[in-house]
Amino acid sequence: MTEMSGADMVVQALVDLGVDTVFGYPGGAVLPIYDALFNHPTIKHVLVRHEQAATHAAEGYSRSTGKPGVVLVTSGPGATNAVTGITDALLDSIPMIVLTGQVPTNLIGTDAFQECDTVGITRHCTKHNYLVMDPDRLGAIMHEAFYIATHGRPGPVVIDIPKNVQVATGKYRVPEKIEHQSYRPQVEPDADAIAAAIDMIAAAERPIFYTGGGVINAGPDASAALRQLVSLTGAPVTSTLMGLGAFPSDDPKWLGMLGMHGTYESNMAMNRADLIIAVGARFDDRVTGRLDAFSPDSKKIHIDIDRSSINKIVPVDLAIVGDAGRALDALTAAWQDKGHKPRDLGEWWRRIDGWRATRCLDFPEKKDAAADIMPQRAVKALFDATRGRDPIITTEVGQHQMWAAQHFGFSAPNRWLTSGGLGTMGYGFPAAVGAQIAHPGRLVICIAGEASLQMNIQEMGTVSQYRLPVKIFILNNEWMGMVRQWQELTYESRYSNSYSDSLPDFVKLAAAYGWTGLRIDTLGELEAGIQAMIDTPGPVIVDCRVAKLANCFPMIPSGAAHTDMILQPNDITGTMDDEAKALV
Amino acid sequence: MKIKTEAGERHVLAVTVDNEAGILAKITGLFSARGYNIESLTVADISADHALSRITIVTSGPPAVIDQIIAQLDRLVPVHQVTDLTDHGAHVEREIALVKVAGTGDKRIEALRMADVFRAKVVDTTLTSFIFEITGTSDKVDRFIALMRECGLVEVGRTGVVAIGRGAEAL
Known part of the structure; x- marks a missing residue:
């Protein structure tokens, strides 16, 4: 137990907790902590250009490493700017610690300069939050906050530290056992439930694994356990947007992503299955489509670390609360103990192959060198060109995100960073910054839309400052494409404010920040352009001009069932009723 | 288009929580954010060392919503225990x-x-x-x-x- 200032305690706790990187932006109310970080030998501070980007960079760092991301911002606007990223981390279950400065305790509640009610504002977008009023409590709170952020269902924790608490001295205590006095998430699955699950899987004629971000969060071992269980049972696998990478996309048992822009075979298999094994996925509305038509004839097993995810949207027959990895290990062990052999699923696979034969991800395109580039082609070319380089891919939000999810293949977890739950435009570029900081030698590519990218484009300065070789690959169609697509489907193509007017010249913008800028205009330039991006050292922005009016298919329109997919643009007919229009 | 609502049944929940600043706001905020009803809510410190409070909530909703309310309350970090007294017995x-x-x-x-x-x-x-x-x-x-x-x-x-x-x- 040592007497030290609150600011020194924060830094000491970060060191003790193994933190090597902090993403942040200084300001009046955090100056003592910034001073304590000055020339720090082990903690690297990454200065962003906007606090929202600090939170997304921390998410990118976390999602690509499995470690919690750490953010340091000032009071008032520093904290409010961080709120979007904090909420994003809550919805996608990303462990994150956000340290916010606060006005001194004697000024709290007086509308002081740069004061806001940070704990009030973040109460419902954090897993937990603290306002530290006593420097003696600061050390214990730091350790407890890391415990909470990383145990159970991960999430963001805010620690709001008044400036006088940073300056005052207190006793730095590392708790002997680091945990929370009452927060005890259930990690180990119930053995009886595991046994019951095994019986259900062994008896199923049309089983399917539906996996989600929980498998990624449970660590690489969970992905390995999933692969083993799938190979033992012989069942097909689909995954949510957040779960991509847990199961290899080149495995014959992989059906592709499911849901609104998922594959035909995934959605049909979910609909016709007699058993769904949901692992670390939460039956999100993007996944289920119309609820009363969702997988009507199946039994459902739901494995989730968060009890509140169970029966929230879809009632299930068997709930297993626990860590996805532990549950998958337990299922594998129980399967082997009972000496189960894979059931003959030949008939099921024949039906799946029938759905696969629709080749739902195919798209019409012209093949001559002067032709417009179809955005799907651009993603496929990027995937082909980076095979074997084990790239980390981030995305913004919109059509390009869905095309990336459909056409870029992943064979391992922690390579796919995207904003799924909150759907935050402006996530992808700063997330790439965080991933590149964590993996300096890796190829990190942000697949972006020209509209989303502009939401945090100021981070080009951060990339230049830290000499990060981040690549931004813009699918530039001059539209907020997903908004336009919905306007075509729902509002008779009245394009209200969805055109990306007054775009910057991205190549000149690159030059202005000391980056390399490349532009790709035609199909004939695509492969060479991508190769040039990969071969160019340092940061590169690629303005890849794509066909302007391409839309993202397949698609389950809002209010429709899995079996009512739109496969191609000319399948669109009729108008939507208000019930469907009211769905997001 | 009309917005539909579902009829519910009344449940009394006893919730034991850490007696810390903001916990009441956290719980009432959860109810408003997720659209649950509160018919009444009482709270007072109940332990000798003032570390714990007991909150009694009267709410109403269809069974699936009541189950969600309990699960959502239970996952809040400062919440120790949630009991549905209506289901628990007399x-x-x-x-x-x-x-x-x-x-x-x-x-x-x-x-x-x-x-x-x-x-x-x-x-x-x-x-x-x-x-x-x-x-x-x-x-x-x-x-x-x-x-x-x-x-x-x-x-x-x-x-x-x-x-x-x-x-x-x-x-």
Whole structure:
């Protein structure tokens, strides 16, 4: 137990907790902590250009490493700017610690300069939050906050530290056992439930694994356990947007992503299955489509670390609360103990192959060198060109995100960073910054839309400052494409404010920040352009001009069932009723 | 298009929480953010070291929503335990109301007579007013207040429901 200032305690706790990187932006109310970080030998501070980007960079760092991301911002606007990223981390279950400065305790509640009610504002977008009023409590709170952020269902924790608490001295205590006095998430699955699950899987004629971000969060071992269980049972696998990478996309048992822009075979298999094994996925509305038509004839097993995810949207027959990895290990062990052999699923696979034969991800395109580039082609070319380089891919939000999810293949977890739950435009570029900081030698590519990218484009300065070789690959169609697509489907193509007017010249913008800028205009330039991006050292922005009016298919329109997919643009007919229009 | 709502049933939940700043806001915020009903909510510190509070929430909703409310409360970090007393078995519910009635003559006499029937206590009196303290289930308190409206009711304060399971066992 040592007497030290609150600011020194924060830094000491970060060191003790193994933190090597902090993403942040200084300001009046955090100056003592910034001073304590000055020339720090082990903690690297990454200065962003906007606090929202600090939170997304921390998410990118976390999602690509499995470690919690750490953010340091000032009071008032520093904290409010961080709120979007904090909420994003809550919805996608990303462990994150956000340290916010606060006005001194004697000024709290007086509308002081740069004061806001940070704990009030973040109460419902954090897993937990603290306002530290006593420097003696600061050390214990730091350790407890890391415990909470990383145990159970991960999430963001805010620690709001008044400036006088940073300056005052207190006793730095590392708790002997680091945990929370009452927060005890259930990690180990119930053995009886595991046994019951095994019986259900062994008896199923049309089983399917539906996996989600929980498998990624449970660590690489969970992905390995999933692969083993799938190979033992012989069942097909689909995954949510957040779960991509847990199961290899080149495995014959992989059906592709499911849901609104998922594959035909995934959605049909979910609909016709007699058993769904949901692992670390939460039956999100993007996944289920119309609820009363969702997988009507199946039994459902739901494995989730968060009890509140169970029966929230879809009632299930068997709930297993626990860590996805532990549950998958337990299922594998129980399967082997009972000496189960894979059931003959030949008939099921024949039906799946029938759905696969629709080749739902195919798209019409012209093949001559002067032709417009179809955005799907651009993603496929990027995937082909980076095979074997084990790239980390981030995305913004919109059509390009869905095309990336459909056409870029992943064979391992922690390579796919995207904003799924909150759907935050402006996530992808700063997330790439965080991933590149964590993996300096890796190829990190942000697949972006020209509209989303502009939401945090100021981070080009951060990339230049830290000499990060981040690549931004813009699918530039001059539209907020997903908004336009919905306007075509729902509002008779009245394009209200969805055109990306007054775009910057991205190549000149690159030059202005000391980056390399490349532009790709035609199909004939695509492969060479991508190769040039990969071969160019340092940061590169690629303005890849794509066909302007391409839309993202397949698609389950809002209010429709899995079996009512739109496969191609000319399948669109009729108008939507208000019930469907009211769905997001 | 019309927005549909689902009918629900009344449940009484006992929630044990860390007695820390912001916990009440966290719980009431959860109810408003997720669109759950609160019919009444009471909270007070219940442990010798002032570390724990017990919150009694009366809510209503379809069974699946009640199940979600319990799960959502249970995953809040400062929440130790959530018990659905309505599902748990027999329990006792009580609420206190202070009821001020002003008037003279027959109405005043009638108010006092009915207070006696309801076993309400007189805790303050002037020549023109009474304050009654009534304890009972919410139904009983409702009925008493309804009668007092006819007898010069001027002000009501209610505690909301506290509840506890019957028998020797603690939660």
